[in-house]
Amino acid sequence: MADTSLPILTHNVHPFDARGVAKRFRHAAIFGALSALQPGETMRFCNDHDPLxxxxxxxxxxxxxxxxxxxxxxxxxxxxxxxIVS
Structure with a gap:
């Protein structure tokens, strides 16, 4: 099984580890990071719980x-x- 704590990164994949962001700032930080991406880019998001x-x-x-x-x-x-697709 792959070690998910160290994601494999490829071109246009940007890591975002929410586990290191204070809970009260997480949603704002995630929305900001995703808003900064261009079409064709990916944010690889890591978290300690499923963010449904x-x-x-x-x-x-x-x-x-x-x-x-x-x-x-x-x-x-x-x-x-x-x-981000379009």
């Missing part, structure tokens, strides 16, 4: 401009790629 309410908020805000894909759903190690 956040995913709904992001879908409502970004609509069809964002897609997400789980790379890991292990307890304590959630890894999601957020792709």
């Amino acid at each position: 309410p956040l995913l709904q908020q992001l879908q409502g805000h970004f609509g069809d401009q964002i897609e997400f894909e789980y790379l890991s759903r292990q307890p304590g190690e959630i890894v999601i790629d957020f792709h």
